[in-house]
Amino acid sequence: MKKTRSHRYVFVTLLLVVAIAGMSQGLTLPLLSVLLEKSGVSTVANGVNAAALYIGILLVSPLMEIPLRKFGYRTTILLGLTLVSASSLLLPVFRGFAIWFVLRLLLGIGDMALHYSAQLWVNAIAPVERRGRYLSIYGFAYSAGFSFGPLGMLLVDYGIWAPFLAISVFYAAAFLMLIPLKNAYPETVEQTESRNNRYLDVLRLSWLALIPPFLYGYMESSLNVNFPVYAVRSGLSLDWVSILLPSFVVGSLVLQMPLGRWSDRAGRKKVMVLCAAVGAGCFLLLPLVSSQVWAMMILLALAGAFVGSFYTLGLAFAADILAPGLISTAGAIASIMFGIANLVAPSVNGYFLGTSMPGLMFYVLGGMLALFVALSFAFRRGGPQKIRTEEKVPHAM
Template sequence: MLTARRTTTSPAWQFAILIAVVMITGLSQGLLLPLLTIFLERMGVPSDINGLNATALYVGVFGMMFFVERILIKVGFKRMLLGGMIAVTIAMLLFPLIPSMGFWIVLRLIVGMGDSALHYATQLWAVSISPADRRGRNISLYGMAYGVGFSLGPLGINLLKINDAAPFIVTAVLFVIVMAIAWWMLPDRKADASTGMEQPPQRYRRSYQWAWFALMPAMLFGYMEASMNSGFPVYAMRLGMGEASISYLLPFFGLGGLILQLPLGILSDRWNRKAVLMICGIIGGLVFIFIPMAGDNTWMLLILFMLAGGFVGSFFSLGLAYAADILPKAYLPSANMLASLHFSIGSLLGPYLAGMGIKYISIGSIFYILACFFIVFSVMGFKFRGTIRTATDS
């Protein structure tokens, strides 16, 4: 029985365990995308099919979103969290056993569903145990923990020097360790079917109507994250770069986002959040244009990756913060759901469009498409008024 274990009642310890869970989840996602892309590129799979295969993970994430709330209410936080971890762990161990593209699609779907369950349970749990005066800080730490894990994930590619199965086995072992800690120490929390907040009528339509510009960064962030981690390994290998270079370069993209996340958040608090988003979009877009010009120059790519990641790596959180500025409080849960849907849609499109661009346009098209999206988004900002709404608006 889970309740027979020595669970902790300390919110601080619970939060620390949840941080460990989300960090290892981010690590698995950060590793899996480029790792499987490398394997499929070795097999001679066309870049567009390679990208299409990568979208299976995000199909799993997207599809699971429609069921997570009901599952959470039925089984509770802890069982849902452990179920997600078990699914990802089993899938990780099966990847190297059957090197088949069709089988990998099924496994990626399972990983996506498990990750979706994990994120939903851990994020709501973290919010529920955080005191009001530290809730913002704790959610920022939660996001940074995922970012650190996602950035460190590609380093696992270096384990290929030992054996092709080594990255999967090491990741699975880390999951088992964290899962054992969660099983032993976390209490068995139940979820209430009620949100405890009044749900205004037409909340989704009005959230879109009032804050469409603030919801777009989530889609751009999802597209960027997925296209970079699935498309850059193909791009680099076709330039003749080794797997070690890929594993070291990708983390610097995430590192740039981690370094500038807090300063940009503070700047947007003190100045103008819409202006910060627009300026970061333009600068990030221009940096993406320069990346193909660097060729296979590792040091130049490293610098450009840090700059691009720094300026657009906070788009998801800045967009949500801007939506919170504009919308009445009762509309924020709906806005969060829409932002998550946007992120999933962007993640679904990223690998496939990146692969199509590499195959039919040029290997550098992955960065030109990203540049176009971010710059167009910034220009659209001039048409968005960003009027602050109140609960009495209709």
């Protein structure tokens, strides 16, 4: 009973911390893109600058298991939060394309350390039969913070320092919540699981589960980096952008937890296929209503409701398939997939925005989700641990 209470306290603290991290990312991504756009930076260069965040994520993703196993969950999260806080507060101090590229690179490294450790800590304390619920609540907390982040752009009227000073108050709160936690460490890799081939084992056994992090990363980057530019060029004001942008995330809040609970009962794969199909339809329709703000808002909210939890559903699916010692490896690969997607999307979409058909960015996104649906029919379960959720585990509180 005491262990259960301890896990709940850790879980609640992680939810609050990840919500603050989401708020920070939700603010900095669109704000810096709009500021660079107004300063005359090209769409391709703007996308490259935004990609620095994900270059940082990609650079450290293969290495994150090392500090996590050596220092533990809490210490790694604190290190990541320190880097995120310092980099964010330096953004208004040193303004310019090159320095923002470096600071966004450091933001990506800190963000990777924070989220990688927090996700795996949540996965470690979650009961197997409620893994989907726990990870969906975690995703809900991040999405809630992320949805509030863009509203900080409204503070720019009081000076560029205003939104960053506001977010610094939340950083301080995150530190105060983390410090009292008792540190914990991930499970060790079993002797039968070779250190040299476990990455290949994870890819072979759970390749379908590792596609959703890529798709989620591509969606996140497309909407938060490129969509503000797309909207401004379509004649929308910055105020409208700050309202439209969170609609995807707010939509994800509606179904985040119900989808997690449903996936515990019906199976992760079935839920992800349905969500991908609905999301594909929404993104394919989006360019057709670019002149109708309310229609755009509805489609973004609907897409968010169904594919906004793709990352956590994919991670839960991988955890269902794999032995416990391989879950941290799956988390690292998922982060690499997420980083690659975020690295590719801004530049690709920046090119589309420079053509006569900027709506291509949404057609490509919809097409990738449709492709995931097709690939799901080729996936067959296997490996050291059968998927318990596919056996329809009864829901328990």
